[in-house]
Amino acid sequence: MDRFVSTFTNKIDAKGRVSIPAPFRAVLERDGYVGGLYCYPSLDAAALDAGGERLAKKIDGLLAGLPDYSDERDELSVALYGDVQVLSIDGDGRIVLPENLRVHANLDAAVTFVGLGDKFQMWEPKAFEERRKEARSKVQVTRKLFAAGGRSSDDDGNEGARE
Amino acid sequence: MDRFVSTFTNKIDAKGRVSIPAPFRAVLERDGYVGGLYCYPSLDAAALDAGGERLAKKIDGLLAGLPDYSDERDELSVALYGDVQVLSIDGDGRIVLPENLRVHANLDAAVTFVGLGDKFQMWEPKAFEERRKEARSKVQVTRKLFAAGGRSSDDDGNEGARE
DNA sequence: CGGGCATCTATGGGATCGCATGGGATTTGG
């Protein structure tokens, strides 16, 4: 399925380089790697979003839905494209995070890579632990909603049975 | 029906490897095995949930219904993709359990594999024994309810008694 | 009917490979 899945934590070396987890690299290549990793500050978190060609197309798709020359589109364009950086990946699968991106996510010694399907995020490890806790507790709630919503009828109905 | 059924207990060797019970392996293959076993901590038990492609699609399906870049999707993505690990199965049908997963389920010397239809769980053997006892007593109650409702004809009402 | 052979599974151990990481060398651009 070639999606970014699971989390990995790698170190930032003295030169500011980080290895992209090998499984993520594999996804990027299959995604039609051209020469860069698209990377930008997450809009609502102290983290970075990154991905390959598929992600780039997705961003385009969002804008395509808005009329040209509308304020909304302009704002979104700036928000989406404005801070995007195309990071080159060296022969060993590493990238260098520019200052502004590193600041946005408070990255210093290590980076936690979090697979999110089409894209992945880069977090300061401790910050991500917090975030993860939060997400887990919310999912408990969401799960109850699914169960209550009666979505159990698809092929064998173990949807809410996770225990 | 190619479901995960019944329970098996296998040892963890010095390298942290465990054999997946052969019957489960067979199910995984028929399920369209691609490159890994999808595995994540059970949300409300000291155990691990695991499955093949079918389970992965199910997870995707949950997210597919949500709009891109919505908060809800982000939360769910983190909780679902972030905790999932794709474990590769070696030529002998074994997997290696990563540290964080082993900790979550208190696994050390052995693992009990429990078939649950679409997926299966991995428990520390003693913990599962406890769990099983508990389940049995609950089933007793459930059965009485069935009986009281006049459905006494299904001779043992074992639907949830999986053992 | 029974003995032995073939097969499959679980498990252990050795050898190899890949990945993350570090450090020097080289190039690029200002």
Next chain:
DNA sequence: CCAAATCCCATGCGATCCCATAGATGCCCG
């Protein structure tokens, strides 16, 4: 000409592969 970014190579650890053993099961053929 200097600083910073890029490339290339070395290394150590962990993961993966491959082979060996052993117990259990089942089958075939005597």
